[in-house]
Amino acid sequence: MSLMKEFKEFAVKGNAVDLAVGIVIGGAFGKIVSSLVNDVIMPPIGKLMGNVDFTSLFLNLSGTAYQSLAEAQKAGAPTLNYGNFIQTVIDFLIVAWAIFMLVKGMNTLRKKEEVKPAEPPKPSDEVLLLQEIRDTLKQSPAR
Secondary structure, eight states: OOHHHHHHHHHHSHHHHHHHHHHHHHHHHHHHHHHIIIIIIHHHHHHHTTSOOGGGOOEEOSSSOOSSHHHHHHHTOOEEOHHHHHHHHHHHHHHHHHHHHHHHHHHHHHHHHHHSOOOOOOOOHHHHHHHHHHHHHHHSOOO
Protein backbone atom coordinates (compact mmCIF):
# COMPACT_ATOMS: atom_id res chain seq x y z
CA MET A 1 0.00 0.00 0.00
CA SER A 2 1.42 3.34 -1.01
CA LEU A 3 2.08 6.07 1.48
CA MET A 4 -0.41 8.44 -0.20
CA LYS A 5 -3.15 5.80 -0.16
CA GLU A 6 -2.56 5.15 3.55
CA PHE A 7 -2.64 8.88 4.27
CA LYS A 8 -5.87 9.27 2.30
CA GLU A 9 -7.50 6.46 4.30
CA PHE A 10 -6.34 8.03 7.55
CA ALA A 11 -7.47 11.53 6.61
CA VAL A 12 -10.97 10.56 5.55
CA LYS A 13 -11.66 8.20 8.43
CA GLY A 14 -14.12 9.53 10.98
CA ASN A 15 -11.56 9.47 13.79
CA ALA A 16 -9.26 12.00 12.12
CA VAL A 17 -12.15 14.32 11.29
CA ASP A 18 -13.59 13.94 14.80
CA LEU A 19 -10.18 14.80 16.25
CA ALA A 20 -9.90 17.92 14.10
CA VAL A 21 -13.39 19.06 15.09
CA GLY A 22 -12.59 18.37 18.75
CA ILE A 23 -9.44 20.48 18.59
CA VAL A 24 -11.24 23.43 16.99
CA ILE A 25 -14.14 23.26 19.44
CA GLY A 26 -11.71 22.77 22.33
CA GLY A 27 -9.84 25.95 21.38
CA ALA A 28 -13.06 27.93 21.30
CA PHE A 29 -14.22 26.31 24.54
CA GLY A 30 -10.93 27.30 26.18
CA LYS A 31 -11.57 30.95 25.31
CA ILE A 32 -15.07 30.75 26.78
CA VAL A 33 -13.77 29.22 30.01
CA SER A 34 -10.98 31.80 30.25
CA SER A 35 -13.54 34.55 29.94
CA LEU A 36 -15.73 32.86 32.55
CA VAL A 37 -12.82 32.67 34.97
CA ASN A 38 -11.38 36.14 34.27
CA ASP A 39 -14.62 38.06 33.96
CA VAL A 40 -17.12 36.21 36.18
CA ILE A 41 -15.43 33.99 38.78
CA MET A 42 -12.23 35.81 39.74
CA PRO A 43 -13.64 39.32 40.38
CA PRO A 44 -15.89 38.16 43.26
CA ILE A 45 -13.08 36.01 44.67
CA GLY A 46 -10.72 39.00 44.46
CA LYS A 47 -13.35 41.19 46.13
CA LEU A 48 -13.75 38.69 48.98
CA MET A 49 -9.97 38.64 49.44
CA GLY A 50 -9.72 42.41 49.81
CA ASN A 51 -9.95 43.70 46.22
CA VAL A 52 -7.12 41.51 44.94
CA ASP A 53 -6.62 41.17 41.18
CA PHE A 54 -4.82 37.86 40.82
CA THR A 55 -3.26 38.78 37.48
CA SER A 56 -1.48 41.72 39.11
CA LEU A 57 0.20 39.62 41.80
CA PHE A 58 3.93 39.34 41.21
CA LEU A 59 7.24 39.03 42.95
CA ASN A 60 9.83 41.58 41.83
CA LEU A 61 13.25 39.94 41.40
CA SER A 62 15.17 43.07 40.39
CA GLY A 63 15.41 44.85 43.74
CA THR A 64 13.94 48.05 42.29
CA ALA A 65 10.47 48.96 43.55
CA TYR A 66 7.60 48.94 41.04
CA GLN A 67 3.98 49.80 41.77
CA SER A 68 2.47 47.37 39.26
CA LEU A 69 3.31 44.37 37.14
CA ALA A 70 2.80 46.41 33.98
CA GLU A 71 5.31 48.99 35.22
CA ALA A 72 7.88 46.29 36.07
CA GLN A 73 7.41 44.59 32.70
CA LYS A 74 7.71 47.91 30.87
CA ALA A 75 11.03 48.50 32.62
CA GLY A 76 12.17 44.99 31.69
CA ALA A 77 12.55 43.90 35.31
CA PRO A 78 12.54 40.17 36.03
CA THR A 79 9.32 39.21 37.80
CA LEU A 80 7.73 36.04 39.09
CA ASN A 81 4.09 36.33 38.00
CA TYR A 82 2.44 33.95 40.43
CA GLY A 83 -0.94 35.68 40.03
CA ASN A 84 -1.08 34.68 36.36
CA PHE A 85 -0.15 31.16 37.39
CA ILE A 86 -3.03 31.02 39.91
CA GLN A 87 -5.38 32.31 37.21
CA THR A 88 -4.18 29.66 34.74
CA VAL A 89 -4.56 26.86 37.29
CA ILE A 90 -8.14 27.92 37.97
CA ASP A 91 -8.79 28.04 34.20
CA PHE A 92 -7.42 24.51 33.88
CA LEU A 93 -9.48 23.14 36.76
CA ILE A 94 -12.68 24.56 35.33
CA VAL A 95 -11.91 23.26 31.81
CA ALA A 96 -11.00 19.84 33.22
CA TRP A 97 -14.23 19.72 35.25
CA ALA A 98 -16.35 20.75 32.26
CA ILE A 99 -14.72 18.15 30.01
CA PHE A 100 -15.13 15.50 32.72
CA MET A 101 -18.84 16.29 32.97
CA LEU A 102 -19.19 16.22 29.16
CA VAL A 103 -17.47 12.83 28.89
CA LYS A 104 -19.52 11.52 31.81
CA GLY A 105 -22.71 12.61 30.04
CA MET A 106 -21.62 11.02 26.76
CA ASN A 107 -20.79 7.75 28.54
CA THR A 108 -24.22 7.76 30.19
CA LEU A 109 -25.87 8.22 26.79
CA ARG A 110 -23.78 5.39 25.30
CA LYS A 111 -24.76 3.05 28.13
CA LYS A 112 -28.44 3.84 27.54
CA GLU A 113 -28.02 3.00 23.86
CA GLU A 114 -26.31 -0.28 24.69
CA VAL A 115 -29.04 -1.28 27.14
CA LYS A 116 -31.78 -0.66 24.58
CA PRO A 117 -33.20 -4.10 23.73
CA ALA A 118 -32.67 -5.32 20.21
CA GLU A 119 -35.63 -6.07 18.00
CA PRO A 120 -36.57 -9.73 18.00
CA PRO A 121 -35.27 -11.53 14.94
CA LYS A 122 -37.63 -11.87 11.98
CA PRO A 123 -39.21 -15.34 11.90
CA SER A 124 -37.92 -17.70 9.23
CA ASP A 125 -39.97 -18.57 6.16
CA GLU A 126 -40.83 -21.97 7.65
CA VAL A 127 -42.20 -20.39 10.83
CA LEU A 128 -44.25 -17.90 8.80
CA LEU A 129 -45.68 -20.75 6.70
CA LEU A 130 -46.59 -22.76 9.82
CA GLN A 131 -48.28 -19.69 11.35
CA GLU A 132 -50.26 -19.21 8.16
CA ILE A 133 -51.39 -22.87 8.20
CA ARG A 134 -52.38 -22.56 11.87
CA ASP A 135 -54.39 -19.41 11.22
CA THR A 136 -56.14 -21.07 8.26
CA LEU A 137 -57.04 -24.13 10.34
CA LYS A 138 -58.48 -21.91 13.07
CA GLN A 139 -60.71 -20.14 10.55
CA SER A 140 -62.05 -23.29 8.85
CA PRO A 141 -65.22 -24.80 10.33
CA ALA A 142 -64.80 -27.91 12.49
CA ARG A 143 -65.72 -31.20 10.75
